Amino acid sequence: MKKPASSVGIIGAGTMGLGIAQVVALAGYQTVLYDVNTEVLEQAVEKLFSTVSRAVERRKLPAGSLEKLNRTLQTTTNIYELGENLDLVIEAVPEDMELKRSLFQKLDEVCPAETILASNTSSLSITALGGVTHRPQTVAGLHFFNPAPLMKLVEVVRGKETSEETIERLRAFAESLGKTSVVAKDTPGFIVNRVARSFYTEAIRLLEEGVADVGTIDRIMRDEGGFAMGPFELMDLIGIDVNYAVSQSVYNAFFQESRFKPHPLQRQMVEAGYLGRKSGKGFYTYEQ
Numbered sequence: 001m002k003k004p005a006s007s008v009g010i011i012g013a014g015t016m017g018l019g020i021a022q023v024v025a026l027a028g029y030q031t032v033l034y035d036v037n038t039e040v041l042e043q044a045v046e047k048l049f050s051t052v053s054r055a056v057e058r059r060k061l062p063a064g065s066l067e068k069l070n071r072t073l074q075t076t077t078n079i080y081e082l083g084e085n086l087d088l089v090i091e092a093v094p095e096d097m098e099l100k101r102s103l104f105q106k107l108d109e110v111c112p113a114e115t116i117l118a119s120n121t122s123s124l125s126i127t128a129l130g131g132v133t134h135r136p137q138t139v140a141g142l143h144f145f146n147p148a149p150l151m152k153l154v155e156v157v158r159g160k161e162t163s164e165e166t167i168e169r170l171r172a173f174a175e176s177l178g179k180t181s182v183v184a185k186d187t188p189g190f191i192v193n194r195v196a197r198s199f200y201t202e203a204i205r206l207l208e209e210g211v212a213d214v215g216t217i218d219r220i221m222r223d224e225g226g227f228a229m230g231p232f233e234l235m236d237l238i239g240i241d242v243n244y245a246v247s248q249s250v251y252n253a254f255f256q257e258s259r260f261k262p263h264p265l266q267r268q269m270v271e272a273g274y275l276g277r278k279s280g281k282g283f284y285t286y287e288q
């Protein structure tokens with residue numbers, strides 16, 4: 001991929017889309033961030049500029065980052081404005097197969113056949129997304145982790161028909177962002193989210209059995225177990241709704257294998273609006 005002349009579209013200005021937009025735009029790619037919701041998009045961009053401004057003040061990002069963002073980042077709520085010049089689109093809308101499939105159908109219509117259509121899905125089938133397009137060879141997974149600006153790993157997921165060239169272009173793109181890439185087969189949850197399922201659900205089971213409280217389990221896993229975050233603080237960061245959607249998706253994709261079974265507490269929390277940091281309450285409470 002040529003850099004920085006090439007441009008990238010990002011679909012969805014939520015937790016992941018915004019983090020990915022920050023990384024991509026600051027790496028010098030012309031970046032177009034698209035969301036269906038005007039208010040969400042406006043607030044997201046405001047948040048992005050204030051995050052970058054704070055990072056510059058704390059010398060975590062170089063001086064000039066805000067100006068760079070101003071030069072490279074555009075936004076739109078019109079999918080047709082994504083333009084014909086994008087060589088990569090990264091989709092980061094909610095973890096819902098029907099939503100993603102209808103979006104990929106639309107992107108297939110809007111973007112030239114050479115444009116790579118990548119999904120940031122945590123668990124859904126890339127082959128199924130490629131199947132609704134006329135160019136499954138340029139459809140792949142490009143799975144960033146939360147928070148995208150900090151987490152080094154990107155999983156590049158090969159669907160049944162994804163071409164080798166698409167995989168290589170995505171690996172080169174990920175490396176150009178300073179990330180480490182790993183290629184994974186198209187399987188529910190890929191590598192990290194498959195292993196991580198029981199990190200979350202076993203922690204909830206321990207909690208519900210009264211073995212230890214939230215703070216203790218997090219502290220033990222983080223401070224003594226060497227994990228960057230404990231399971232409950234990580235679920236709050238990810239979003240209880242997002243994590244629950246991934247749990248359900250992996251469970252169903254494995255034909256309800258009991259080892260992947262979600263916990264009823266996850267559904268209860270989602271139904272009650274306990275979504276984690278983004279709603280101000282989850283396993284912990286947060287100042288909004």
Ligand SMILES: NC(=O)c1ccc[n+]([C@@H]2O[C@H](COP(=O)([O-])OP(=O)(O)OC[C@H]3O[C@@H](n4cnc5c(N)ncnc54)[C@H](O)[C@@H]3O)[C@@H](O)[C@H]2O)c1
Nearest residue numbers: 012013014015016017035036092093094095121122146238
């Ligand atoms: N949250 C995480 O920790 C995390 C980590 C890795 C991957 N993921 C994956 O990334 C994807 C997005 O997750 P998220 O946490 O950013 O979700 P989110 O709910 O924070 O954001 C989703 C965004 O998509 C927008 N949207 C909804 N429908 C749309 C459409 N049709 N077109 C354009 N925009 C639309 C919403 O307005 C919202 O801004 C999911 O597939 C999720 O599994 C999430």
